[in-house]
Amino acid sequence: MSPTKAEQNQIKSIIGNSYNRLYNQFNSEELSEVGNYKILKQIGEGSFGKVYLVSHKPTHRKVVLKTSDKSDPNLVREVFYHRQFDFPYITKLYEVIVTETKVWMALEYCPGKELYEHLLMLQRIPLDECAKLFSQIASAVHYAHSLNCVHRDLKLENILLDKKGNAKLTDFGFTRECVSKCSLETICGTTVYMAPELTQRKAYDGFKIDIWSLGIILYTMINGTMPFDEDDETKTKWKIVHGFPSFNDNFMSHDAKDLIRRLLAKCPTERPTMKQILSHPFLQPYGQIMLSKTEKIIKRQRAGITQFRSRSERKLLKRLRQSGFSTQSIKTSIQKRKCDSLSGLWLLLLEHERACERVDYPRRSRSVLSVKKVFDPQLSSQEAVESQQPIRKQNPTSPTEVRKSSLKKILSKNSDANDLPGSFVKRRTQRQEQPLQQNTQKLSPVEHKKETIDPPGSTVSKQPSRQQLQQSLVHLVGTKTNDSTNSVSPSKDVGGSSNPSGGKKNGIFAKVTKFFKSKKQQYNNSSANNNSVNSNRDMECNNGSRQNSSSRKSHSTPTVGSTHPIDDTAYQDKKRSNCSESLNSLPKGSNQSTAKDQDTDTSQLNDVSPGDTGIELRAHSDQRLLKRLKSTTSSDISGQTSAGNYDVETVSNQNIQLTPHEGHRSLYFSRPRPVSGISELSNDTFNSEYSTDGNASSLRVVDFSKANFPHANTGEVSSDFKSRGIYKHTLDKRDTSIMSSTSSISEKSSRTDSFYDITTSSPPMIMDIRKTKKTAVADSVLPRIGAQHTLFPRQNRNSSRRGSIGRKTHNRGLNKHTSQPQSIIQEEGSLNSQEEKHNSNGMILSPRQSLVMEENNDILNQGDEHTVPKSTLSASKSPTHYPFESSVALLEGQVNVGEARGSSPKFPTSSRMSVPSLATEDDEALRIADQEDNYSD
């Protein structure tokens, strides 16, 4: 029976509204979702992108999404190595989402932030805590070394703290493989953490430079200052080579001093091995525990017996299978380290499962033994002392703490859940507030301000948030409380839901199943509606096909956007249907407080974005930003890393009077934070790392190290050096290396190969920006990674990642419009503008696209509310081939809109919609590029 006129109108109106919501979402300035992740807030900013706290929609787990421009030269390296690591003290990489201009890494959330910030807060870390944290860091390095990987940028900023206060190594942008004792030549890292052989630009053993950096980290943790840190970079380097750290006996134990001395041995071969470090008396008992744990993990992973064998893994697999997931796909995804959405789902569920197992089985015997202690009056004074150590508070490691925590768990299980957790959290918060306030007083105005903006103690929060309370409650009573925002009752048909002890588990599993079921349901709904509204079929087909092309692509490319892992024939059939998607946007219930009525469209967007379509919406800019000194000052400190040319400039302008052992600067000294970098001098060697696997490069700057350093005794800089113009010398060298096309090519192929291991994305645009001005001083700090910049379009940025050298902005106008929607339009627009020369019609659309637009036009005219005037949707039918069909499908409206703007003065004058104006920008960019070429000539 055909639907009545009223029904038809209702359906049209629904589609119209849905279309408008989607349209508005595409034009929104706010980024709300990426893949399966819902963005909650921005929590940090790196040199090449932002870091967001997000919620994994299927599991509701908190995850960090770190975004990087593809122009980040270390991005591929970072993902390539990071995904290989599976270790408790290394941040987990769950998933990688690739869009046209960005790569999004879903990482384990470490609410404790950086160890650097923790140290700033405490001024110096107590010895016992140092031993524990350092053992964890050293075990992570040991693990990476056992996989023949060297980190090369170990520093306090690259160690994060999780919610229990455990150290997690992160940021593998400089990592590379290193077969034993191989000599590397790429100068990279952060100056104050660099080993003497690095600052002297000698070939080095990658393992040994990591060990030196560990020594710097340990010294700084204990002493609260850095051992070699001067205002002037050259002095710092001189001290690294010739100086010795001074020890304050008030903070340093004999063992600590001994270990630091060994780690900071000037001669690399004298530095201890990782095993020797972890066995050192200062680190006991933590060191030995970590060593045996690490060895066990390494052994298991080498034997390949880690995956899908454990009890929790088998249980989880069974549940997923029962719920209709294709477990084989999940296994493949994990085993091949695809870092796709299935990996993300699996790893997060497994983490949750394991956490639940720990909560499920509290150790009764221990808790009973601790009763005396709890009521011991002396304990309260001890607690006061411990409150000075917020990290240890949250991560009880001493037997007393373990007992107390276990007891609390037991007690809370037997008590009223409403009372105990609250009171416990409150007490804990009070205790933790104290040191925070004390420390705040000691901070300099700069740090104090920073504190006010963003309290650094993620382990120490003044006001426990609702989520913190909930987490504590979960931790204490072992059952998740359902609140209005997150409550999802465990579905009965989910495998294992009858498990009485697994309330939390069932909750999360029910959420996952519900998430995918709701998606499946959408398909079913659309099918039903399709059948019932045959008369509207064509119309829906047109609207649906537009999204469907993207959706199809989404399902077939799991690394981008979301994947529908439910193995269901009906669902697969639906996937094949061309006319179903339009009704995906039918309203549905949402179980998230943050979800707006656009939720349906959001999931729709999720299916087609971001990777499939390249649709990226600019992030919400008024989020509280974490003010990082190093990023805010990065442009000022371009010489902070091993930028030799910059050093020369500094040296030649200053009469350096070096006094050995000038004393140590406090961390609170208001200087920019150290930044990592790769020297431009090693451009050739960097390439040779890829092309020759670490063989010595033919291009060496002989004697540079000698000239670069003041005299060992006098501190005087050689006049020869001052007058010789090493600046020019190095510049020439750099030019030579940049012109070393062989290495560039080898690097290019290596990079793209690695890149394509994990993505199916289109290759990066190649742009030649090698030619540069030779006049300005700033040119002497041109990116050492010049060759890389020929691979990736450089964004118009004032700072560059890790350092220094690439800080000069190559503003050729080509990347002026870096906001995501613009870049999409720009690409499409430029495509159009190229073809416009041959096409007098101006508007270029494929027949199907034109048809879709016309149909949409009709729909919108019939809907009650719509924001797009009819005139903006007119389209001609010039046939054009589009390589990226899905992108174009999503852009149709915008392209049309842009073209029609002239004829419709009422249309909103958003620059991103203006194809003609972007064409003008391109012209302008070319003009600037030509000008720069003239300069360089």
Ligand SMILES: Nc1ncnc2c1ncn2[C@@H]1O[C@H](COP(=O)(O)OP(=O)(O)OP(=O)(O)O)[C@@H](O)[C@H]1O
């Ligand atoms: N997994 C995480 N959990 C919590 N916060 C994180 C996480 N990763 C990064 N952050 C936050 O984001 C900030 C920037 O991240 P990160 O340092 O990794 O970026 P980056 O691009 O590598 O920066 P750079 O190389 O300049 O140091 C960090 O200081 C930290 O506060």
